Amino acid sequence: TGGHTTEILRLLSCLSESYSPRHYVLADSDKMSEAKIRSFEQKRAETFSESQFSLDRIPRSREVRQSWVSSVLTTLYSILYSLPLTYKRKPDLILCNGPGTCVPVCLSAFLLGLLRIKRTIIVYVESICRVETLSLSGKILYYFSDYFIVQWPDLKKKYPKSVYLGRLV
Amino acid sequence: FRFKDSLAEDLQSAALVISHAGAGSCLETLEKGKPLIVVINDKLMDNHQLELAKQLHRDGCVLYCNCSTLVETLQSMDLSALKPFPPGQPEKFASFLDKVFGLQ
Numbered sequence: 001t002g003g004h005t006t007e008i009l010r011l012l013s014c015l016s017e018s019y020s021p022r023h024y025v026l027a028d029s030d031k032m033s034e035a036k037i038r039s040f041e042q043k044r045a046e047t048f049s050e051s052q053f054s055l056d057r058i059p060r061s062r063e064v065r066q067s068w069v070s071s072v073l074t075t076l077y078s079i080l081y082s083l084p085l086t087y088k089r090k091p092d093l094i095l096c097n098g099p100g101t102c103v104p105v106c107l108s109a110f111l112l113g114l115l116r117i118k119r120t121i122i123v124y125v126e127s128i129c130r131v132e133t134l135s136l137s138g139k140i141l142y143y144f145s146d147y148f149i150v151q152w153p154d155l156k157k158k159y160p161k162s163v164y165l166g167r168l169v
Numbered sequence: 170f171r172f173k174d175s176l177a178e179d180l181q182s183a184a185l186v187i188s189h190a191g192a193g194s195c196l197e198t199l200e201k202g203k204p205l206i207v208v209i210n211d212k213l214m215d216n217h218q219l220e221l222a223k224q225l226h227r228d229g230c231v232l233y234c235n236c237s238t239l240v241e242t243l244q245s246m247d248l249s250a251l252k253p254f255p256p257g258q259p260e261k262f263a264s265f266l267d268k269v270f271g272l273q
Contacts, residue, residue, distance in 0.1 A: 006193040014263035018272055093270075121269065128196070128257070131220040147269065149262070152224065165265055169196065169257040 004099040005033040007127055009040045010169040011097070021052035023089050025082075027060035027101045058082055062100040078104035083111070090118040097125045098137045110144050125149040126162075128169050134159065177201075185248065187239070190222040199230060199254035206242060207233040230254045 012022070024037050034055060045051045061078040062071045078101075086108040094109055096102030102124075109120040124145040126138045131152045134142065142148050148162045156164035180186065180201050187206045188194040198205045207222040225231040229252040234242040267273045 003191050003193045006196075010257070010259050011262050012259075014260045015266065016263070016272070018270070019266070093266075123266065123269075125262070129190075129217060129221045131224045133217065133220065135217070147265075149265075151257075163265070165258075165261045167255075167257040168259055168262045 003129070004097055004127065005030075005036050007169045008095065008097050008125075009036060011095070011125060012040070017048045017051065019093070020048075020050075021054065023091065024053065024055045025085070025101060025105050026055060026057050027099070028057045029060045030057075030101075056085055058085065058101060058104065060100065061104050075100075075104055079107050079111075082108040086112055086120075087117065091120050094120055094122045095125070096123075096137075096141075098127045098130075098135045100137060103137050103140055106141055106144055121146045123147045123149065125168065126151065126155065128152075128167060130155065187243075190219065190233075195221060195225065195231070196257075199225070200256060202253065204248040204251055205231045206239070206246070207231050208239055209233065209235045225254070228252065228254075 012019075022041075026033050037053075037055065041051065041053045058081050059074070059078050061075040066074070082104045086105060091109065094106055096106060106122050106124070109118070109122060112118045113120060122141070122145040124138065124141045124147070126134060126149065128151050130138065130150070132154050134155065138148075142159060142161070148159070149168070150156055150159065150162045150164055151167050151169070153164060156162055176197070180198060180203060183203055185206070186198045186203050187208060188198060190207045190209055195205065195207060207225070209219055209222060222231065222233045226233050229250070231251065232242055232246055264273070
């Protein structure tokens with residue numbers, strides 16, 4: 001969604017073409033991110049002509065203010081939905097920064113790793129908005145990610161297994 | 170405005186920006202070097218937006234208030250006291266990933 005998309009595109013801005021092809025996963029209800037992504041990729045293609053990307057949509061795992069109980073159910077549904085997608089793409093790297101959408105995708109990849117089908121490196125970058133507390137996605141994925149990056153020193157203190165590189169976006 | 174692709178043009182010509190505390194809005198505005206007053210939405214549950222606004226305020230980069238104190242803030246503001254906002258460094262992220270994948 002909006003802010004997350006802007007942030008993640010900034011994170012991608014300095015990556016070399018080794019990080020290709022890029023598969024973007026969006027929530028089905030997200031109306032604005034697709035345009036931003038296409039615009040980013042179009043600009044990128046001006047420098048790297050071989051650049052490739054794709055877009056997939058999954059059901060939104062949780063609406064703002066959705067109740068706890070129904071969130072667990074909708075997230076489970078999203079994980080099941082994500083499994084075939086993750087299985088098809090078999091990514092070497094999953095990069096995410098916190099929207100609810102990323103939890104089922106990461107958990108499905110984690111599962112495929114446990115089943116020895118594909119070992120994906122999961123890198124989570126907590127949003128720059130998070131100065132003192134982690135998002136719900138962050139709290140969950142802190143335990144499932146290979147690298148958990150925070151952008152403010154307070155969070156590094158609270159979550160010692162995290163990586164602090166300073167402000168990235 | 171909701172569906173405008175980019176506010177860049179509007180931002181460029183603004184003398185002062187009053188915005189909600191969404192990261193995108195704050196960052197875009199501060200990067201253009203425009204003075205920013207951040208208005209916090211008291212009604213959004215968990216209100217984590219407050220964290221960034223508070224930090225930016227601590228760093229002296231923005232003024233902040235809520236809807237009810239906006240007028241008062243506008244009346245008493247001193248924009249020249251605002252400090253510039255240093256840009257983030259996505260190249261550090263790229264460098265980190267390269268090391269993870271042995272690409273350096």
